[in-house]
Amino acid sequence: MQKNRTSAEGDTKISVNNGSRNIDRFSEGQWLTMKSLPDAGLPHGVYHLADAAKAAKNVHPQTFGGQVVHVDQSSVYQLSGKDIVQHERGLFAKEPVVGQCYEVSYRRGIGTVKGELSLAEGAKLDHQRSRSL
Known part of the structure; x- marks a missing residue:
């Protein structure tokens, strides 16, 4: 979920919106979309994998x-x-x-x-x- 956070090189987030699921990676100070796929029925939101327990x-x-x-x-x-x-x-x-x-x-x-x-x-x-x- 979206939190005030600092992203590190190589972090990955999943962004689900408007029927698509983007796999984004933080590289050289910016988020780059690596792949765009159908949303697979996931709820809309931004999921930072580095925050996973x-x-x-x-x-x-x-x-x-x-x-x-x-x-x-x-x-x-x-x-x-x-x-x-x-x-x-x-x-x-x-x-x-x-x-x-x-x-x-x-x-x-x-x-x-x-x-x-x-x-x-x-x-x-x-x-x-x-x-x-």
């Missing part, structure tokens, strides 16, 4: 249910409420799909992809998670 770092049991906003060679970035959570790509047995909701659970820092969810199921799981915090 690393889910595996927390030893307490937790479950995330939300849409995947971006996939790169090593990570999967998932919407979780108004934040982004970063998962290791190796957790996903199948290729994760941008825009698809997944349930990802962690126990003692070890993650498991429990499966694909509908958008309604993902929103319900995210709401339950936010109430338990």
